[in-house]
Amino acid sequence: MLDSNMSKTLHEGNITKNSSCRSVSVGFPIAMMVTGMVGNSLALILVYISYRKKENQRKRSFLLCIGSLALTDLFGQLLTSPIVISVYRADLKWDRIDSSGYLCPFFGVCMTTFGLYALFMASAMAIERATAITNPHWYSNHMKTSVTKQALTVIWCLVLLFALLPIVGVGKYTRQWPGTWCFISAGDREVPGNMFFAITFAALGIFSLLVTLSFLKTVERLTTETVIQLLGIMCVLLICWSPLLVRFLSICWYIVYFTVSCTRFLIASLNQILDPWVYLLLREILLRKFCIMANAVSNCSMEVRKDTQTAADHVDASPFTPFDFSITTIHIRQSIMTTCCVLVAVS
Template identity: 50%
Template sequence: TGRAAERGSAVSVAIPLTMMLTGVVGNALAMLLVSRSYRAKGSRRKRSFLLCIGSLALTDMLGQLLTSPIVISVYLSGRPWASMDPSGRLCDFFGFSMTVFGLCPLLIASAMAVERALAIRAPHWYASHMSPRATERGLAAIWAAGVAFALLPLAGLGRYALQWPGTWCFISTAGRSAFAAAFAALGLLSLVVTGACNLATIGALVARCRAKAGGTGPGSRWGRITTETLLQLLGIMCVLSGCWSPLLVTMLRVVSEQAAGPRRAEPPRRELLQECDLSLTAVRLASLNQILDPWVYLLLRRILLRRLCQAASAVSRCSNAECKDRAIALTLSEEIRRTAA
């Protein structure tokens, strides 16, 4: 009825509105922390990594600011997309923005994984070849590649189409779309590169930690740094894979089914609605990555490290207190035995 429709519309508006606000706040905080760390005197060695994090936060925030207000306005108006965009230009702009700000963060995450792997496994080459200027050129190349790829539909290679429930536009997967297959393949390749480089970094860190532990140097501090880095890298891989794999795999599956030929019989309406719901959930998961990126890469790491350090210090204090209590108890028991003897 009317009240049920209003409640459903309110819930639908609440999802993109909440995602936009949390994403903008998180990415703005990340950019603020990056700018402060970048201006610090002792951050010259970290400037390449900070540039990557700052560009990732900026890309995620721009993507949310360009797409989320359109979705919210469509929900609030209650009008169909065709009446708001009869020329289809807004749909093309929305699909272009989704493609650029979906592909660029994946490529930037891959570049960051490669940068970390080189810094750990080839430190001499990294120190002599990597610089903030080279990082800026690499980031500019990534953005240029993302924009050029998203402009391919203007040249007739692929197209953007309205997606269910009629509040957003993205790459069309109908008609054996090579453009959709290319986007999904590039996204999955970025995930594979990110995972492989992070695993290589983890392996090098574990080997170096074992070498430090076996030597005479201070291995406890190195072990703590290694554990913190391992947890962060594992978190990055889990977030990226969990957010992007459903959408990319779904796109490849739909394109492959289209390439295999038309179906013999149309699926029932209930099955079509389930597929549409799955696609919408996959897109929302991919959009969730823009919210989680600053927390995984920067904000959550600082908060967690403070909590972990506080917990570790508290545990060490408690253990020291327990040792003191045990020593006092032993001395008292020895004195009691002596007096009894």
């Protein structure tokens, strides 16, 4: 049976608003899990190959961050997706698979830990890239892979300790509509420390996004592969987490109880799936091939409009111009940054 707060919300008329989540079949979480596992596994393999190459020694710290993020997302998929799938197979009745009541707090800890870790990892990668580009001498002398590993361990431990606060009585994890997942109890002021925990979670997430954006400004004119990948990851984080974080932060201005919509949960869950594909697709070799093909198609369409003889003379007089990767990456960067600004404004 769902908790009293959730039952109260259902009676207040939120059934219709979130009924779309109830219509989702078990195939959807299965597809999400498979896609995420494949993407994160491929990302880990490519990171391992790149890490061992001698020419990539200067960006080994960045590769460690990418690998850590992919590994975390993979574990997040493995720990949470089977629970969601089991609930769907049990006709959305959580009690059938969790008679002890311990599975819901476990699910909430996983969601909080993996979500905040991804957000803080983006900040760490932005700081690492900004330092490597703006202070290369200091970076080469002080930023060793051992330092990066220690920083990743500290971030992981701090995030996990924060996620465990509801277990010791500060805040609470409850089942959310339609009863297939658990997360922070939003707006339940009767639970000690619940408001503090919910608002702190949102504040930490938004703070990490702002830190990432601020450090990205220092390298906004550069078009390196790592910067483009970081911009892509940043855009994905904004798309996936902004609606949920802003919703939690709005608790400060609302007195009545509300639940976190299933749509926001689904969008946030996409982060673990999209992160590795951003790294896989925004690699320099793929960007070059894609943009060269796009440039060739554009040139062909322009030549078709010309007179046949004029086009032939033009081809004889001026050969095909080589593709400028830097110009295209500038356009990609500008598009991503524009998207990020729009998402922040809308959220």
